[in-house]
Amino acid sequence: MTKLKPVTPLSIIASNLEKALISIESKDLIDAETKELLKTTKELATRLEPYLIENATPEENILRNLAKVTLEHDWRGSDSSQMNSLEPEMLSGHVEGMFLRQIVALSNCKNILEIGLFSGYSALAMAQALPKEGRLVACEIDAHAAKFARSQFAKSDHGSKIEVIVGDASETLKTLRQDKHVFDLVFLDADKVGYKGYFEFLLENNMVKQGGIFLVDNTLLQGEPYLNEEHRSQGGEAIRLFNEYLSREPRIEQVLIPIRDGVTLARLIA
Ligand SMILES: C[S@@+](CC[C@H](N)C(=O)[O-])C[C@H]1O[C@@H](n2cnc3c(N)ncnc32)[C@H](O)[C@@H]1O
Structure with missing residues (x-):
């Protein structure tokens, strides 16, 4: 492996x-x-x-297998245009997946938006906690990753709750707005430079219900946002600015939790 x-x-x-x-x-x-x-x-x-x-509830076989095949897969071996930027380390994994699943279960949410699907681990972990009629819309720019994830969802009873939309999330969000989608929970885990734009778009277009939840991954980005500037990549700077924006946004209440690479748990309060 x-x-x-x-x-x-x-x-x-x-x-x-x-x-x-x-x-x-x-x-x-x-x-x-x-x-x-x-x-x-x-x-x-x-x-x-x-x-x-x-000390987390053991990982279910379906997710353990999804993680295994993701780690074994050669993500650089395809001719898909986005493939070079994909790597197995993108997988969120058991502890974070279990954390997401707990939030979904505790909040009784029914409509989830995920931005950044990759091989489908976090989407399936959250879908498992959705009720039967619950739906998760997942945005993914890479067609190969989307195909890979769909093939994994087909093996699960919860896979039918997930709809995968292939394309740039900024375009997909416009279509979802047109279709008047309103989400109870949003999991943001795509390109770091896009975070602020996605977040603002969702707020400005009332696409998240009052009291709705945002979970934002990689908000510690390998420590880059709090290290000196010379240790900061473009993604690290984007996350630093996103974190700063969030802490000043009066409609949002949030806490940054140091699980894995940092997950911000936020709520729309006004
Ligand atoms: C960190 S991975 C997601 C990991 C996944 N949520 C998980 O927990 O296993 C980020 C994903 O976002 C996708 N992505 C990057 N930019 C995107 C964009 N502009 N629109 C949609 N998806 C994008 C990448 O192709 C990649 O699959």
Whole structure:
């Protein structure tokens, strides 16, 4: 199976500490106490994620299999136009999927919009908590990813609740507005530079009900928004600006939760 790159602040901390420990192991100038301190810190970082997985309700077979085939798939091997930017690390996975599913169940929502489907893990995790008549509309720009996800949904009893729309989300949102769609919950997980535009469009066009929920992924973006500017990519800067915008938006109440790469849980309050 593919070895995943560290893509969250925690996994980057853990990986950096591992490298630092290997590099100081043979150096006598570092005293034993400092080495021990680093070792314990590394353990704290590396063991947290497995502990979170261990303490969540076990992943269902269908989702475990979806994750497995996503990680095994060669996302660079297709001729689809968007494929080069896709990578297995995009998959949200068990802990985040379970978190999303809990929010869907707790909020009794029936209409979900997902922007950024990829191989379908988060969509299926949320669809599992929807009632029978519930619907999830998923926007995906990459036709190959959409086909992959649809083939996975076909294996699940909950797959029929999901409608996949292929195209640029900014265009799909206009069609959904025309069709007068109003959502109870929105999961935003596509191109980071597009976040603010999608969010504003949904607010300005009343496409989310009063009290509706927003879940926004990667709002910690590998720590880039709070690191110095020289460590910030275009995506990191976009997330920093998005987080700033959200904290100043009076219609929204929100909290940034450090699950995985950061998930913001927000509510439309006015
Ligand atoms: C991080 S992945 C989504 C992961 C998925 N939600 C999950 O949890 O497994 C981001 C996805 O957004 C898609 N995407 C990027 N830009 C987009 C756009 N402008 N419109 C629609 N989808 C887009 C990418 O092709 C990719 O599949």
